[in-house]
Amino acid sequence: MPVGTQGTVKAMSPDRLSEIGAEIVLSNTYHLYLRPGHRIVDELGGLHAFMGWQGPILTDSGGFQIYSLGSLRKLSEEGVTFTSHLDGSTHFFRPEDAVAIQEALGADIIMCLDECTSYPSSREETRTSMELTLSWARRCKQAVTREDQALFGIVQGGMYGDLRRQSAERTVDLDFPGYAVGGLSVGEAKGLMYEMAATVLDVLPSDRPRYIMGVGTPEDLVVLSGLGADMFDCVMPTRNARNGTLFTGTGKIVIKNERYARDKNPIDETCGCYACANFSRGYLRHLFMAHEILSSTLNTIHNLSYYLSLMGKIREAIVADRYATFQRNFLSSTEGEKQDDAD
Amino acid sequence: MPVGTQGTVKAMSPDRLSEIGAEIVLSNTYHLYLRPGHRIVDELGGLHAFMGWQGPILTDSGGFQIYSLGSLRKLSEEGVTFTSHLDGSTHFFRPEDAVAIQEALGADIIMCLDECTSYPSSREETRTSMELTLSWARRCKQAVTREDQALFGIVQGGMYGDLRRQSAERTVDLDFPGYAVGGLSVGEAKGLMYEMAATVLDVLPSDRPRYIMGVGTPEDLVVLSGLGADMFDCVMPTRNARNGTLFTGTGKIVIKNERYARDKNPIDETCGCYACANFSRGYLRHLFMAHEILSSTLNTIHNLSYYLSLMGKIREAIVADRYATFQRNFLSSTEGEKQDDAD
Numbered sequence: 071m072p073v074g075t076q077g078t079v080k081a082m083s084p085d086r087l088s089e090i091g092a093e094i095v096l097s098n099t100y101h102l103y104l105r106p107g108h109r110i111v112d113e114l115g116g117l118h119a120f121m122g123w124q125g126p127i128l129t130d131s132g133g134f135q136i137y138s139l140g141s142l143r144k145l146s147e148e149g150v151t152f153t154s155h156l157d158g159s160t161h162f163f164r165p166e167d168a169v170a171i172q173e174a175l176g177a178d179i180i181m182c183l184d185e186c187t188s189y190p191s192s193r194e195e196t197r198t199s200m201e202l203t204l205s206w207a208r209r210c211k212q213a214v215t216r217e218d219q220a221l222f223g224i225v226q227g228g229m230y231g232d233l234r235r236q237s238a239e240r241t242v243d244l245d246f247p248g249y250a251v252g253g254l255s256v257g258e259a260k261g262l263m264y265e266m267a268a269t270v271l272d273v274l275p276s277d278r279p280r281y282i283m284g285v286g287t288p289e290d291l292v293v294l295s296g297l298g299a300d301m302f303d304c305v306m307p308t309r310n311a312r313n314g315t316l317f318t319g320t321g322k323i324v325i326k327n328e329r330y331a332r333d334k335n336p337i338d339e340t341c342g343c344y345a346c347a348n349f350s351r352g353y354l355r356h357l358f359m360a361h362e363i364l365s366s367t368l369n370t371i372h373n374l375s376y377y378l379s380l381m382g383k384i385r386e387a388i389v390a391d392r393y394a395t396f397q398r399n400f401l402s403s404t405e406g407e408k409q410d411d412a413d
Numbered sequence: 414m415p416v417g418t419q420g421t422v423k424a425m426s427p428d429r430l431s432e433i434g435a436e437i438v439l440s441n442t443y444h445l446y447l448r449p450g451h452r453i454v455d456e457l458g459g460l461h462a463f464m465g466w467q468g469p470i471l472t473d474s475g476g477f478q479i480y481s482l483g484s485l486r487k488l489s490e491e492g493v494t495f496t497s498h499l500d501g502s503t504h505f506f507r508p509e510d511a512v513a514i515q516e517a518l519g520a521d522i523i524m525c526l527d528e529c530t531s532y533p534s535s536r537e538e539t540r541t542s543m544e545l546t547l548s549w550a551r552r553c554k555q556a557v558t559r560e561d562q563a564l565f566g567i568v569q570g571g572m573y574g575d576l577r578r579q580s581a582e583r584t585v586d587l588d589f590p591g592y593a594v595g596g597l598s599v600g601e602a603k604g605l606m607y608e609m610a611a612t613v614l615d616v617l618p619s620d621r622p623r624y625i626m627g628v629g630t631p632e633d634l635v636v637l638s639g640l641g642a643d644m645f646d647c648v649m650p651t652r653n654a655r656n657g658t659l660f661t662g663t664g665k666i667v668i669k670n671e672r673y674a675r676d677k678n679p680i681d682e683t684c685g686c687y688a689c690a691n692f693s694r695g696y697l698r699h700l701f702m703a704h705e706i707l708s709s710t711l712n713t714i715h716n717l718s719y720y721l722s723l724m725g726k727i728r729e730a731i732v733a734d735r736y737a738t739f740q741r742n743f744l745s746s747t748e749g750e751k752q753d754d755a756d
Contacts, residue, residue: 076699076700076703076705077696077699077700077703078700078705078707080705080706080707081706081707081710082707083687083707083710083711084691085687085691101703105699105702105703106674106695106698106699106702110674110675110695110699113675113695114675114677114693114695114696115677119693120693120695120696120699121696122691122692122696331449331453332453332456332457334457334458344426344428348427348428348465349465350457350462350463352449352453352456352457352463353420353457353463353464353465355449356419356420356448356449356453356463357419357420357421359448359449360419360420360444360448362419362421362423363423363424363706363709363710364421364423364424364425364426366706367424367426367706367710368426
C-alpha cells in the first residue's frame with residue numbers, strides 16, 4: 071500500500087491516488103502524534119476527512135519509528151520513552167496509548183505496539199524482545215474501545231526460526247483479525263529475510279490478512295506473495311521516485327542520467343500512467359535536474375502505478391493458478407533488478 | 414497567465430492547469446536556454462510537446478532575467494553578455510539570438526529582447542536604455558523566420574511619462590501583433606506604476622493585445638484592466654502559494670498561523686477549486702508545517718484558481734459594461750488587501 075508518513079502520500083493528492091488504483095494508504099502514528107497531534111486530527115473529523123481519503127487507511131503503531139530513533143528511545147516493560155525528532159520533547163508511549171492514539175486518528179486497520187528487534191541480536195535479546203511484543207499485543211487488544219477498527223497483531227522473533235514460529239503461534243493464540251510480520255528488512259541478507267517470512271507465513275492462518283511490514287523491492291513482493299503474504303507497505307516506490315529512480319518492466323532507470331536528456335520515450339512504454347502517457351524521459355530528466363516539484367509528483371505517479379500494477383499481476387496469477395510460472399518468469403527477467411549505471 | 418520558469422508551472426501538472434481553466438502559460442527563455450537548452454527542447458518536439466501543454470504558450474525574451482542578474486551582466490549596443498547563475502559560464506545574447514532561441518522553443522507568442530531600465534534611473538540613462546530597446550525591437554522583427562509565432566514589442570521608458578509615450582509610439586510604428594509594457598513594478602510607488610501604465614495603454618492600439626509584464630496583485634489586475642490592459646504575468650499567485658500565503662475573497666491568509674490548526678473550513682468558501690472542495694485549512698496548515706510537497710500543489714491550485722476567477726470577473730464586468738462599479742466595489746472591499754497578522 072502507498073505509505074503516507076505525514077497524513078499524505080508524499081507528492082500525491084487523493085484524486086491521483088484513486089486515479090492510479092490505490093485502494094488503501096498507510097499513515098504513521100508517530101508522525102501524526104507529534105504533528106499535528108492526534109487530537110487535532112480527531113477534531114478535524116479523523117484521518118479520512120483530514121486527508122480527504124475515503125478509502126481504507128492503516129496506521130502503524132509508531133513502534134518502528136520509535137525503534138528507528140535509536141539512542142533517543144528507552145524501553146521498559148511498561149512502555150517506551152522517546153525524544154521527538156522535531157523539537158526534542160520527551161514522550162512516553164504505552165501499548166494502551168498506541169491504541170488510544172490510533173483510535174483518535176480513526177484508521178480502518180490499526181496495529182499493536184511492538185518492539186522491532188535490532189539486527190543482529192543475540193538469541194536471548196531476541197527472546198526478551200519477542201516476549202515484550204507479545205505482552206504488549208495482549209495489552210493492546212485489551213485497550214481497544216472502538217469496534218469499527220481492525221487491530222492487527224505483529225509477529226517478531228528476529229532472525230531465529232524457532233522464535234519466529236513461537237511468536238507467530240502465540241500471536242495467533244491471541245486471535246487478531248489480521249497479522250503482520252515485523253522486524254524484517256532491517257539489514258539481514260535477502261535469503262534470511264525470505265526464510266524468516268516463510269517460517270511465519272506457514273504458521274499464520276490463511277483466512278486472515280498476512281502483512282509483511284516495510285517490504286520491499288518488486289522481487290520481494292513476488293517472492294513473498296508466493297509464500298502467502300497478502301499485504302505490504304514500503305517507502306521504496308515513493309522515495310525512489312523523489313530520488314529519480316524509476317521502475318520499469320525492463321529494470322530500474324536513473325532519470326538524471328545524461329543518456330535520457332534527448333530521450334523522447336516515456337519511462338515505460340507498457341505503462342499507462344499519467345506520467346507515461348504525457349511526458350518524455352527527456353522532460354522528466356529536465357524536471358529532476360531543475361528540482362521542480364512536478365518531478366516528484368510525476369515520478370511518484372509512475373512508481374506507484376508500477377507497484378500497483380505488479381500487485382495486480384500477482385493477484386491475477388494466483389487466481390489463474392499459474393503462480394509458479396509467473397514467479398519464475400518474473401525472477402528470470404531483468405525486471406526490478408537491472409540498475410542503470412551511474413553516469 | 415500562470416508562469417512556468419523551467420518549462421512547468423511550479424507544482425502544477427498540465428491536467429491541473431486545464432482543470433482550473435488556465436488558457437495560456439509563460440515559460441522563461443533564459444532558464445530554458447541554460448537548462449535543458451533550447452536545442453534539446455526543439456529535439457523533443459518544442460515546448461508544447463516537451464511540457465505536455467497543448468494550449469497557448471508565451472516565452473519571454475530572457476531580458477528581464479538577465480536584467481535581474483545585476484552585476485553578472487554587461488550591455489552593449491550589439492547585445493548583452495551575462496554569467497549563468499547555474500554554472501558561472503559566460504553567454505552572449507543578441508536580439509537575433511533571443512528570437513532564434515524562442516523560435517527553437519516554439520511558443521505561440523514570443524517577445525523582443527529589451528532592456529529593463531533600473532529604478533531609479535536618470536532621464537538620460539532611461540532615454541539611452543529606451544533607444545536600445547527600440548533598436549533591438551527592430552532587429553528582433555527582422556530576425557524572425559517563423560510565421561506561426563506572434564512577436565510582441567515591449568515598451569520601456571522608465572518612470573518618465575514623455576519617454577513612456579515616445580517609446581509606445583515608436584514601438585507601435587514598428588507594427589507588432591501585440592504590445593507589452595515592461596519595466597514596471599521594479600520598486601516604484603504603486604501610484605507611479607499606474608500612471609506609467611495609463612500613459613502607455615493610452616497610446617497602444619486597442620485592437621492589439623496589451624500586456625503588462627510582471628504584474629501583479631489582485632488590485633493591480635483590476636486597476637490596470639480598467640486602464641485597458643488585456644494580459645498579465647506574475648509569479649505572485651504561485652510563489653505566494655509555496656510560501657503559504659493564500660488569496661481569498663476576504664483578503665489574504667497566512668496558512669501557517671496557529672489560528673488555522675483546528676479550522677475545518679476551506680481556504681475560501683466561495684471557491685470551487687480542488688483544494689477548497691476537499692481540504693480544511695487545518696489540513697493545509699499541517700501540510701505546510703510538515704513541508705509536504707502536496708502543500709505547494711494544493712496552495713498553487715487555489716491561488717491560480719483565485720487569479721483566473723478574478724480575471725473571469727473582470728472580463729464579465731467589461732462585457733456587461735459595468736466596469737466602473739465592479740472596480741469601485743472591488744477596491745472598497747478588503748479583497749486582496751487584508752493581510753493576516755503574523756503570529
